Amino acid sequence: MKRSLLYITIFLVFFHINTNAKNTNINKITNDVITITPSKKQLQLLGWPNDIINSVALRTIEGIVLIDTQNSPANARLVKNAVIEYFNDSTFTYIINTHGHSAHTGGNCIFDQSRIVAHVNSADEIKNYDDIFLGQTVEFLRKRIQYQNSVLDTVRAENAFTDSINEDIDRYKFFEADLINNYRVRYPDLTFQQNLELKPGNKTIELNYMGKGHGNADIIVYIKEDKTLCTGNLFHLGAYKNEEMPSFYLNRVNEIDKWIETLSTFLNTHNDIDYVLTTHGKKPFTRENIVFINEYCKAVRDAVKKAKTEGKTMETVQDSEPFESFFSQYSNIVRFNNEAKEMHARNIRLIWQYIE
Numbered sequence: 396m397k398r399s400l401l402y403i404t405i406f407l408v409f410f411h412i413n414t415n416a417k418n419t420n421i422n423k424i425t426n427d428v429i430t431i432t433p434s435k436k437q438l439q440l441l442g443w444p445n446d447i448i449n450s451v452a453l454r455t456i457e458g459i460v461l462i463d464t465q466n467s468p469a470n471a472r473l474v475k476n477a478v479i480e481y482f483n484d485s486t487f488t489y490i491i492n493t494h495g496h497s498a499h500t501g502g503n504c505i506f507d508q509s510r511i512v513a514h515v516n517s518a519d520e521i522k523n524y525d526d527i528f529l530g531q532t533v534e535f536l537r538k539r540i541q542y543q544n545s546v547l548d549t550v551r552a553e554n555a556f557t558d559s560i561n562e563d564i565d566r567y568k569f570f571e572a573d574l575i576n577n578y579r580v581r582y583p584d585l586t587f588q589q590n591l592e593l594k595p596g597n598k599t600i601e602l603n604y605m606g607k608g609h610g611n612a613d614i615i616v617y618i619k620e621d622k623t624l625c626t627g628n629l630f631h632l633g634a635y636k637n638e639e640m641p642s643f644y645l646n647r648v649n650e651i652d653k654w655i656e657t658l659s660t661f662l663n664t665h666n667d668i669d670y671v672l673t674t675h676g677k678k679p680f681t682r683e684n685i686v687f688i689n690e691y692c693k694a695v696r697d698a699v700k701k702a703k704t705e706g707k708t709m710e711t712v713q714d715s716e717p718f719e720s721f722f723s724q725y726s727n728i729v730r731f732n733n734e735a736k737e738m739h740a741r742n743i744r745l746i747w748q749y750i751e
């Protein structure tokens with residue numbers, strides 16, 4: 396028992412050393428745009444279930460614009476420092492939150508000199524989500540500290556191994572203190588209802604409200620000069636194995652007409668979209684992915700409407716067969732595999748309750 400505990404701990408120590416060599420992962424999108432995420436280990440410390448939380452940083456001649464601030468001040472600090480180093484610029488002009496959930500706003504307080512920009516509904520989301528999330532995280536960290544102390548109790552002499560455990564404990568305590576003492580939810584100070592354009596220096600940033608779905612405050616953020624669209628956690632893109640397949644939202648209001656209206660207007664007025672960046676995706680998408688998603692939303696809405704008009708059951712729409720020909724048109728974008736079929740059936744079930 397004692398020995399297996401030792402092996403597990405040695406493994407964790409090596410894992411720790413390896414991942415600590417690199418605190419963030421940076422992905423260059425254009426000369427002025429990067430995605431940046433703390434290394435996996437940092438996220439696991441806080442118990443967030445996602446492997447990846449991407450922030451997007453944009454360089455302008457007036458300073459940096461950062462889109463989404465991670466799930467905690469500690470992670471936001473990592474990202475902030477790496478961005479300063481990467482662009483050799485320590486001014487942050489705007490911080491944009493793609494919505495109010497804590498993985499996107501948890502580090503807002505680190506940027507106390509910058510304006511925080513978000514949809515007007517995001518304040519309620521920040522409040523609700525962080526009240527719950529903060530409590531869970533502190534409890535999680537305390538359990539980790541307790542566990543590491545119990546490991547220390549099994550070791551007699553002080554050596555490199557105990558040093559590394561003590562380092563871990565220090566780090567956990569650092570996060571705990573960060574959350575308990577310094578954690579200040581910072582709310583947006585520049586909000587909007589439907590559209591907002593920001594013009595920091597040489598860049599143009601367009602923000603568009605998507606409608607209720609993933610949350611109540613989801614926006615898309617388009618960086619004109621870099622032909623880059625940031626979608627936050629819209630439709631959970633990139634979060635599933637079948638990354639391109641949109642997933643609608645359980646137990647939330649799903650404003651599918653509004654999604655279609657916003658995306659259609661955006662696509663009709665924007666041909667130049669080279670990169671689509673999602674919060675939880677491993678790779679950038681392209682304009683075609685957004686076109687597919689918009690057409691998929693329309694197809695779902697129309698199929699549900701038609702079935703209701705004709706008095707058919709929800710199950711007839713959930714059946715993947717009628718959608719085979721639709722998906723075959725987009726076979727270069729998305730695979731209509733078993734996972735996608737399951738997601739599709741669930742999407743239909745969620746939308747069914749919102750269409751008369």
Ligand SMILES: [Zn+2]
Nearest residue numbers: 494496610628
């Ligand atoms: Zn979210």
